[in-house]
Amino acid sequence: MTTGELLLGAALCLVLGAALGPWFPRLWLALLLAAATGALGAALPMLAGAGPPEWEWRSAFAVGGEPVHLRLDSLSALFLVIVSFVGGASAVYSSEYWSDDTRPVSAPAGRLWMSSMLVAMGLVLVASNGLHFLIAWELFTVSAYFLITLERESRAARSAGWLYLAASHGGAVLLLGFFAAIAARTGSWDLGPMRDHRDLAPLFWLALFGFGVKGGVFPVHVWLPSAHANAPSHVSALMSGVAINMGIYGMMRFSGWLPVPAAAGWAVLGLGAAGALLGIALAFLQSDLKRLLAYCTVENVGIILIGFGGALVGVSHGDAPWGRLALAGALLHVWNHSLFKSLLFFGAGSVLHATGKREMSQLGGLWRSMPWTAGLFALGAVAVSGLPPLNGFVSEWLVYLGLFDAAASRGSAAWMLMPAAIVMGMSGALALATFVKAGATVFLGAGRSKAADDGRECGMRMLGPMFALGSACLAVGLAPVLFWPAISRSIEAWRPEWAVSEAPAPIITLGWVQAALAAVACVAVAWLWRKRARNGLRRAPTWGCAYSAPTARMQYTGGSFSGIVASWVPRISGFSRILRRPRGPFPSGATWIEEFPDTVLSYAIEPMAAIVLRVSAATRRLQHGRLQFYVVYLLSGLAVVAILVWIGVKQ
Amino acid sequence: MIIALESAVRLAVWLLLAPLLPGVINKVKAWVAGRRGPPVLQLYFDLARLWRKSVVMSTLASPGFVAGPAIAWVALAGAAMLMPLGPAGGAISFKGDVLLLVYLLALARFCTAWAALETGSAFGGMGAAREVSFAVLSEVALITAVLALSVQTGNITLSEMLSLSVGSGAMLLAAGLFGVLLAENCRVPFDDPNTHLELTMVHEAMVLDHSGPPFAVILHGASIKLLLFAVLLSQVVLPVGKLSPLAGTATLAGAVLAVTVCVGLVESLTARMAFRRVPLILTASFLLCLFALLLALKGGA
Amino acid sequence: MGSTMNLLIGLAMGLNLLALGSGRLSAIIRATAVQGVVLGVMPLLLEYTFDWMVALVALVTVAVKGFVIPSLLRRAMRAAKIQREEEPLIGFVPSLLLGAGGTIAAIAGARMLPLLPEHAGTLLVPGSMASILTGLILLIGRVKAISQVCGYLILENGIYLFGLLLIHSTPLLVESGILLDLTVGVFVIGIIVDRIQRAFDSLDTRKLTVLRE
Structure with missing residues (x-):
């Protein structure tokens, strides 16, 4: 089969999976794995050099007024491999982790949105038209939102989803500007190599932050920790392993196709x-x-x-x-x-x-x-x-x-x-x-x-x-x-x-050295294991420094493990420590709480968001529900328009 | 065939000579204190005895408790094979091998710390936490030192980087690396290998629950690491690689001995410092390496 | 000559960092004293011919900066029974990093200054800027009066290094300036230490805030 047929087959499987998936979990899994195999079949030969280096398909059929233009080259194939491999793995994982038996409501929805997210990411990778790229990007964003908030009962998941949606749309605005500016300067939404357009170089900054939001680039990563932590784990894997790569793909794609400013590297x-x-x-x-x-x-x-x-x-x-x-x-x-x-x-x-x-x-x-x-x-x-x-x-x-x-x-x-x-x-x-x-x-x-x-x-x-x-x-x-x-x-x-x-010589040597190390390590472990058994082995409780009633709570916790580094963190990072020491001869209890919030989120984004909210709340006062005043608004609006028209005519 | 034989001889030299260093250090310490001290070969006797002993394992420990020391030992021996020995060069040499060496040391640290946490003992946790936290700073100093060497020689292959001496920055780099050596090998003033107070130990607290052959492997690995750093430090200062084979070997051996004696003297003459002062000394080591790096950059321009 | 001088100034820069990184007052005093001695012999190296006047100035500088002031400070330290700086306002590691960054910036920045060709190759200007910066960090970041006095001395060493740039054009002026500076320094430090000691039996400047009004 040709690359195009494989990709079409994969897309059809995913769309069918989205349509039927909520009701037929096994069929959905089979369709999704078939799609992953198809996409891998299209991408891998291209990367291995067996197939053509690039696949391009133009059609007169127009979506949103733009003719369809798809393209898969080695760079997008590299990312397509990840989408299909990890996507397939996380679909299999989800069939047990988020099964219909334990989550009768959210599991079917999860199957729908997962198919749609995968198909959207595939479309992002092959779209070669700015408008279609944006549509696919938006579908991808929205599907990811629904996946993050699958566990709707959890308040943390809901607020993480909102933060994700808000941040993604901030990035999407930049991307809209980016693609619109390209279209305005080149006269078409069609994308492709255009390194000769030197005037497009400053657009790199729009792309860097527009894609950076999705890619988890510091300092616009603020949505990422809570979204990845509160999503169901198969979604976290998909988000962390695949979705952020879409942002990186965008940066690489457009820094390859468009000229970049001199300071971009720095x-x-x-x-x-x-x-x-x-x-x-x-x-x-x-x-x-x-x-x-x-x-x-x-x-x-x-x-x-x-x-x-x-x-x-x-x-x-x-x-x-x-x-x-x-x-x-x-x-x-x-x-x-x-x-x-x-x-x-x-x-x-x-x-x-x-x-x-x-x-x-x-x-x-x-x-x-x-x-x-x-x-x-x-x-x-x-x-x-x-x-x-x-x-x-x-x-x-x-x-x-x-x-x-x-x-x-x-x-x-x-x-x-x-x-x-x-x-x-x-x-x-x-x-x-x-x-x-x-x-x-x-x-x-x-x-x-x-x-x-x-x-x-x-x-x-x-x-x-x-x-x-x-x-x-x-x-x-x-x-x-x-x-x-x-x-x-x-x-x-x-x-x-x-x-x-051909591969550089050191990487070949490195491969051999690593393989040899792994082999020797296996032998050494086996040898020491046998030696241990031969010398005689005794199991005993962990030595507790002669303390006679050890409990599991005496172990080092994660917090105590990172305590030394935590003490190096400067106070301005905004961490909080609450300490209540045990007091008196018979202490009743003690507390030690240490929290490290995201500095960028709490110092930069939240104050800014608070200002926006305050401004919005102030304008909401205009919306009070009294009909008389609405008529006044209407009249004053008409008056303003009339004045504008009048000025226009005079000029 | 000859290559295999040569590698076997090289490995044997590393494995057999390594336990000598702690013995020399202890002898120097005893000499300064006016005692007779344990024999120089004490660690060999200890290792032989531990190898024959039976093992006590915590009921909580997983197979990682035994696998950790074994992998750490392989990593350290592998790092030793990468290290060039004066005119003889390294067993394997390729572009970027120096980074493999640095990361093999890190792998050894990962495995030792992992095995320390197997028993659920608070002491293991303490030691592992200290080890990995201080390593953050010493790793920075080490990477900076490697950068200084590669900028100085325009190369990132160990045997080439160490064949020239670093010139004006050599003393700065040597001082910085000496600090890293003391910290990475848990010597005074960062840690006291002879202490018997669990609350103040770093490396010893990590290996407190080990016994028998796994413990022997850990001790032997630690001595390989010490020898590795001593060889590195000697070759940073002295252009051993350019000498004739005989003179080079003699110089290298003499320099390693001098470094070992220095460690012993530092250990005799200074007290271990409070934990909160450790970052300060490691930062100073980093700054020394950084200044060496800047000198190397400026020297070429 | 140039390389010896650069070595000495490099040593002084190292002593700056030592003073920033050490918490023991005696170590800071020692670093300051050694820096005074190292910089005190500089005029001898700068002169092409031996000159009695310069030799005398150098001798006095070495004696005062290396021995008189440090012994004054040590006595004050003993009298007030304080050994070390416990809680500096700027921690030891941050001040060390600041000082190192400042030293690098001084070396990089000095290249951009329009210097005489004879001074361009030396570390005189960067050394002077680094010392001034170190002195300022000590003055800002430390709470004990003795560390602050050491900061002042290091700052003064920086100014002195800068003055050496002019030693060929206006020798007498620079030399008398150095001597005057020393006299004032000794007086000021003596008076400060004496007063603090008498008034508070302690050398913690945070307790001086009651004199605000």
Whole structure:
């Protein structure tokens, strides 16, 4: 089948799934998986170089007055792979996690909106007309809103949904301006490479923030933590693993097609560095497992932007080769981040499913009842911390190579790229701390509540997708060279001058070294395990420093784990600490509450929103319901129009 | 064949020589204090004994309690194989191997901290929390030092980066890296390896619940890490790679010994500091590396 | 000559950071004293020929900044029984980072200034700016009078370094300026320390606010 037929088939399956899904869950799952397979079948040959490098389809048929124009090139194919893979995985996961038996009302609605969100994201990726792009974008936004608020009874989910909707529409206004300005300057809504239009360069700023809102770019990430934390977990995985990539796709797509201003690279790099550091610092301080993962998304978007910014700087420095390395890292990190982040959100979802709790200080010791989930979460934790031999390291390593090469060349770019490298080092160490905290508090030690003791392993339809994602993480880590063609073709689509076919030598060596390390580590673990059994093994309670009545509450909690870093946080960040010490010889109780709200949200966005609300409330006074005054408004409105007409005629 | 043989010899040298360093440090400390002290080979005896002992595991611990030390040890040994040894170079050398080395150290930290939290002991939590939090600052200093080296030599391959000495910034970089060495290996003034008060320990608190072969693996891994940093520090200051094989090996061995003696002297002459002062010293290490980086940048322009 | 001088000024910059990062008053006093000595010998290095007048000025500077003032401060410290700075208004790590950032900015900024070619290669101007900044950070961020006096001394060292730029054009003026400065410094510090000690038996400037009216 040709690319076009596959894509059409996938779209038809999804539309059919949206129409029939609410009533036939099994049929819906089959249709969705068929659609995912179809889309993968269209995208993968293009990335592997087996198919044509680009698929384009124009039709005279007009939607909204514009002829349909679709296009799939390697860059959009790279993102389409993620949409189909993670989309399919999260559909399978949802069939057990959010099943009709437990959620008779919201599960059918969830199936409808999930199909529509997937089809909308596919359309965003193939649309090559500004108007259709905006329509698909809006459909995607609205479907995501309904998915976030599936659990309508929860107040937190409702307010998270509203914040998401408001932020997304702020971004959509910018995008409307962006596409309208392109249409006004070029005379058509049709999109495509137009690098010769130098006058389009300033539009990059509109795109950066318009797409940045969706992409979770600091400082317009404010909606992301609460939306990703309060959505159902399969939706969180879809949002964090796929939906934010749409924002990144938009930035990459239009910085490739349109000329960019000279300062673009610096701005992207700066935003990326700020997001990487602040995102992971806030993640480390969170006590809610899903909120922690959500802030970690802000960090990973930051790393992607550091790589992407490095590429933009490289372009402006005479197509420096280090720019290509940084871009390769950024593109590979898009894939890697979706893989491990959705794996981690699925893990968090399984924990939530089994215990009903997201608060880490009430969990613990879950490895005994959920060994597979624990193992897969640990795998994801190693990957997201960017540690060898898994996939996170490969992409971060490529970004580092770009930054270090730039520094070693000592050009003028070195001054800006070096701080980015240092920031990445710091955020890497913080990510490690964050995920040691998350994994260990949730899965190790003793349970801190009854719910944690009563956990049970989830079924195969929740574990299966996690296995698929985990093995993908492992595959990218151990054989990165297999994935290089996809990356190099996407780079070519972004900037044809940077086309290289064969993989750079270090990445081949790195793959071998990582594979060897993994193999040796397996052997060492097995050996030590056997040695332990042979020498004789005794199980005993944990040593409690001779204290005779230890309880699970004496363990280190997540909050105490991050206490040292919390003490470094400056007071101006707006955190709150409530401390009530135990008093007297027979203390009745003590309190220690520490909260780290989003500084940008509470210091910048909320005051601004408050002003807008106050202005709106003031104008509402005009709307009082008295008919007499409405007649006065009508008359005065007519009078104003009359005066305007009169002035117009006189001129 | 020759490559395999060479790698095996290299690995044997690393694994066999590493436990010597803590012994030398203890000897220096004893010498300064006027004691006779334990034999230099004490750690070898300890390791041999631990390897034969049986294991006590907490009822709460998962298989990760054993897997963690094993993976950490593999990571440290792998990092050691990447480190060039003077004229002999590294076992594997490729562009960007220095970053793999830094991240292998991080992997070892992840596994040790993970295994520390397995038992649900508050001491394990304390030690792991301190380790990963202080590592945030020492990682920044380390990355800055690597940047300084790569800017100085225009290269990001370890064997090339270490073949030249850093020039004017070498002393600054060496001082900064020495601070990182002390912090990463949990020596005085950041941590006291001999302390017996659990509340003030960092590394020792993490490994409190380990015993038998897993504990031996942890101790051996820690000594590899110490040797790794000593070798790195020596090659940052001295252009060992440019000397003839014999002279290079002798110089490297002498420099590593000098670094070890310095650690012992620092340990004898200073007291460990309060935890809230640790970030200050690590920030100072970072600043030293940063100034070395700026000097390297300015020197080339 | 130029490289020795740069080394000394580099040392002084390092001492600035040491003073910013240390919490013990004795360490700050020592850093200030060593900086005084290091900078005191600078006029000898700047002169092409040996000159008795310059040598005398250098000797007096070294003696006063390196020994007289520090011993005064140490005595005050002993009398008031305070050892360390406990809760600075600007923490140690932030002030260290500020000082380092300021030093880098001073080096970068000095390149943009229109300097004489003979001064362009030296660290005189950046060293002077960095010391002034350090002094200001100490004056703003610390609460103990002794650290503030040290801040003042470091600030004064910065001004002194700046004055050295003129030593070739107006030697006598600079030298007498240095001596005058020293005299005033000794008097002011002596009087401050003495008064505070007598009035409060403590050197915490936060307690001085009762004298507001």
